[in-house]
Amino acid sequence: MTSANTQQDTPLLRVRGLKKDFDENHVLRGIDYDIYKGQKIVLVGPSGCGKSTFLRCLDMLETPTAGEVWLGDTMVNDPKTDINKIRQRMGMVFQHFNLFNNLTIMGNITLAPVKLKIMTKEEAQEKALQLLRRVKLEDKADAYPHQLSGGQQQRIAICRSLEMNPDVMLFDEPTSALDPEMVGEVLDVMTELAEQGMTMVCVTHEMAFAKKVANRVIFIDEGVIKEDAPPDEFFAHPKNARLQDFLSKIL
Amino acid sequence: MADLFYKSFIKANRWQMYLQGLGITMWVTVLAAALGIALGTLACLFNMQRTKDGRRTIGSMIAYVYIDVIRGTPTMIQLLIMWNVIMASSRNKIFVAVMAFGINSGAYVAEILRGGIQSVDPGQMEAGRSLGMTRWETMISVVLPQAFKNCFPSLLNEFITLLKETSIASAVGLRDLTHAADLVSASTYEIFMPLLIAALMYYIVIKVLSILFNKLERRLRESDIR
Numbered sequence: 001m002t003s004a005n006t007q008q009d010t011p012l013l014r015v016r017g018l019k020k021d022f023d024e025n026h027v028l029r030g031i032d033y034d035i036y037k038g039q040k041i042v043l044v045g046p047s048g049c050g051k052s053t054f055l056r057c058l059d060m061l062e063t064p065t066a067g068e069v070w071l072g073d074t075m076v077n078d079p080k081t082d083i084n085k086i087r088q089r090m091g092m093v094f095q096h097f098n099l100f101n102n103l104t105i106m107g108n109i110t111l112a113p114v115k116l117k118i119m120t121k122e123e124a125q126e127k128a129l130q131l132l133r134r135v136k137l138e139d140k141a142d143a144y145p146h147q148l149s150g151g152q153q154q155r156i157a158i159c160r161s162l163e164m165n166p167d168v169m170l171f172d173e174p175t176s177a178l179d180p181e182m183v184g185e186v187l188d189v190m191t192e193l194a195e196q197g198m199t200m201v202c203v204t205h206e207m208a209f210a211k212k213v214a215n216r217v218i219f220i221d222e223g224v225i226k227e228d229a230p231p232d233e234f235f236a237h238p239k240n241a242r243l244q245d246f247l248s249k250i251l
Numbered sequence: 252m253a254d255l256f257y258k259s260f261i262k263a264n265r266w267q268m269y270l271q272g273l274g275i276t277m278w279v280t281v282l283a284a285a286l287g288i289a290l291g292t293l294a295c296l297f298n299m300q301r302t303k304d305g306r307r308t309i310g311s312m313i314a315y316v317y318i319d320v321i322r323g324t325p326t327m328i329q330l331l332i333m334w335n336v337i338m339a340s341s342r343n344k345i346f347v348a349v350m351a352f353g354i355n356s357g358a359y360v361a362e363i364l365r366g367g368i369q370s371v372d373p374g375q376m377e378a379g380r381s382l383g384m385t386r387w388e389t390m391i392s393v394v395l396p397q398a399f400k401n402c403f404p405s406l407l408n409e410f411i412t413l414l415k416e417t418s419i420a421s422a423v424g425l426r427d428l429t430h431a432a433d434l435v436s437a438s439t440y441e442i443f444m445p446l447l448i449a450a451l452m453y454y455i456v457i458k459v460l461s462i463l464f465n466k467l468e469r470r471l472r473e474s475d476i477r
Contacts, residue, residue, distance in 0.1 A: 061377060088383035098378035102396040111392060112382035157378075164382060 029223035091161025151182030272431030286353025291360025321358035367402030
């Protein structure tokens with residue numbers, strides 16, 4: 001895979017000593033990790049282990065209590081950094097889609113790039129149509145989110161993030177809120193995206209997806225990384241006892 | 252009874268006085284409501300503003316005091332202070348009434364809107380922020396439109412409350428519908444029938460508005476069946 005030759009580059013995302021407390025609750029207790037361009041990282045772990053918090057710290061939806069997050073040569077959690085500029089380079093896909101309920105699908109996808117003057121309205125709409133064609137929803141451009149199924153909404157949410165041309169896409173349990181028959185259509189879009197070389201960090205319970213797409217699978221437990229391995233090794237020969245226990249329960 | 256009605260409404264074209272009064276009432280209500288929406292939106296946004304460590308900003312404290320004091324004192328007193336003290340130099344009663352009722356209504360609108368904003372899923376703000384939009388940009392384009400829609404029935408209700416409340420401005424001499432009843436009684440020496448006529452006119456206007464608002468609400472609801 002690509003991970004071998006990208007290892008020599010400087011990492012796209014660099015996490016150092018990341019800690020996050022919610023009052024007395026120490027959710028992340030010091031995480032170090034490098035993510036390189038083109039890598040697909042899948043995070044797994046029991047609920048409440050901090051994997052979503054880790055993901056949300058990457059684009060400052062949660063403010064880290066300690067440690068550093070770097071995107072390229074910019075420190076993301078430096079108060080002097082313009083976080084809005086950083087977030088334009090990082091797409092986030094949420095468990096509950098969070099499409100803007102007051103806007104059409106086209107409005108959802110084009111709002112940010114037009115408001116932020118990254119594209120003209122025409123450019124944004126043209127790109128949005130291309131993206132909608134990619135996820136086979138071009139006929140829904142004028143629909144409102146509540147008129148679509150969960151799977152369709154999540155595919156639109158992915159388009160909305162991709163419209164910004166992000167350097168990396170973060171997925172926070174993108175299929176957990178979906179009916180089972182809709183999981184596949186969303187994973188297909190994500191797989192296609194991975195094949196096109198997008199850098200991806202995914203929190204998911206879809207182990208088949210992890211096996212197929214991931215370069216590395218990470219197991220987070222008690223706020224630290226307990227295992228970090230390529231998927232074959234991760235699933236076939238887990239070293240950490242907690243991970244063995246976790247895998248035996250879900251596989 | 253018919254004689255009384257004739258004397259209080261038909262004779263000497265007195266019905267014109269009621270209609271002119273109603274015109275003033277409607278003007279003051281519409282202008283005060285517009286001022287109230289603007290002030291209320293502003294006050295609401297400031298009131299909800301916090302620093303990074305969760306404390307109120309200066310603007311937030313000012314907005315809080317405004318909302319708290321206005322809601323905690325009688326409208327009549329606010330009107331009298333506006334008329335006799337703050338705007339004592341202005342003899343334009345419509346203007347003074349619009350200011351007094353607009354400022355009054357703004358405090359209530361701020362609270363209604365706060366409820367509306369809090370009823371919008373926080374995920375909407377997060378999604379906007381995750382795309383690189385500022386809190387303010389997301390507020391304007393995404394959260395506020397949904398908040399207004401959510402609290403639309405309460406805002407319409409506030410409009411009707413305001414319409415009725417303007418009647419106290421007749422006490423400072425605003426020539427509104429209530430004042431018209433007073434004027435008529437001064438020439439007929441009979442107060443009950445003019446008051447009854449004024450009440451009926453308020454009631455009809457409010458009934459018509461309620462029916463219109465209900466239709467509007469229903470149409471809004473139909474547009475987002477989930």
